[in-house]
Amino acid sequence: MVQDRKAIQAGTSHFLGQNFARASGIQFQSREGKQEFGWTTSWGMTTRMVGTVVMAHGDDDGIILPPRIAPTQIVILPITPKEETRSQVLEACDKLAAQLRANKYADLALEVEIRSTPIRWRVRNWEWIKKGVPIRVELGPRDLEKIR
Numbered sequence: 001m002v003q004d005r006k007a008i009q010a011g012t013s014h015f016l017g018q019n020f021a022r023a024s025g026i027q028f029q030s031r032e033g034k035q036e037f038g039w040t041t042s043w044g045m046t047t048r049m050v051g052t053v054v055m056a057h058g059d060d061d062g063i064i065l066p067p068r069i070a071p072t073q074i075v076i077l078p079i080t081p082k083e084e085t086r087s088q089v090l091e092a093c094d095k096l097a098a099q100l101r102a103n104k105y106a107d108l109a110l111e112v113e114i115r116s117t118p119i120r121w122r123v124r125n126w127e128w129i130k131k132g133v134p135i136r137v138e139l140g141p142r143d144l145e146k147i148r
Contacts, residue, residue, distance in 0.1 A: 002055040010052045012044040057132070065132035067105055074100055074112045075133045077124060079140030090116060093139055 002008060021027070021037040030036050057063055067073050076093045080086040097112045104110065115124055128136050 002052070003059065008048070008052045008055065010044060010048045014042040014044075016040040016042055062126075062129035063132040064134050067134050070111075070132060070134050072111045072113050072131070072133050073105060074110060074135040074137060075128045076112065076114045076137045076139060077128070078114065078116045079138055080116070082141070085141040085144075088144060089140060090114075092144055096137070096139065 016039075018037040018039060020040045020042075026038045026040065027035050028038055053065070053069070054063055057065060076097055078086075078089045078093045080089050093114050093116070097114055100110050100112045102109075115128065117124060125136065125138075
C-alpha cells in the first residue's frame with residue numbers, strides 16, 4: 001500500500017513456458033543433441049520496485065528507507081557554530097558513533113556515518129533526507145551541556 005491507499009503490483013513472476021522462446025527463437029541443445037526451445041520465466045523486479053519503495057516510504061518531506069535496505073542506518077550531524085566547542089562536539093560524535101556501531105540490526109552491525117562538512121546545516125540535513133537515512137542525530141554544544 002502506498003500513501004494514496006492503492007496497492008502496487010510489483011515483484012511478480014510468470015512462467016511463460018515455451019511460447020516466448022518460440023516467438024524469439026531461444027533454443028538450446030539438449031543432452032541428446034537435439035535443438036529445443038527454452039522454458040522461460042519473467043520476473044517483475046524492475047525499477048517499479050524502487051518506485052514502490054519511494055512511494056511507500058516517502059512523502060513531500062523526503063524518504064525514510066527501511067533500515068534493512070538503507071545503506072546507512074544512522075547519520076550523526078555535528079552542530080558546531082563556534083570553533084571553541086568544535087573539538088568537544090566532534091569527540092562526542094565519534095564516541096556516540098562507536099557505541100552505535102557496536103549494536104546490530106537484522107544480524108548486521110549498524111552503519112553509522114558522521115557528516116561534519118563545513119556546508120550550511122540545512123543543506124547538510126537535506127542531503128541525508130534525500131538519501132533516505134532512517135535516523136538523523138543532531139549533536140551540538142547545548143546537547144553536551146545537558147548530558148553533563
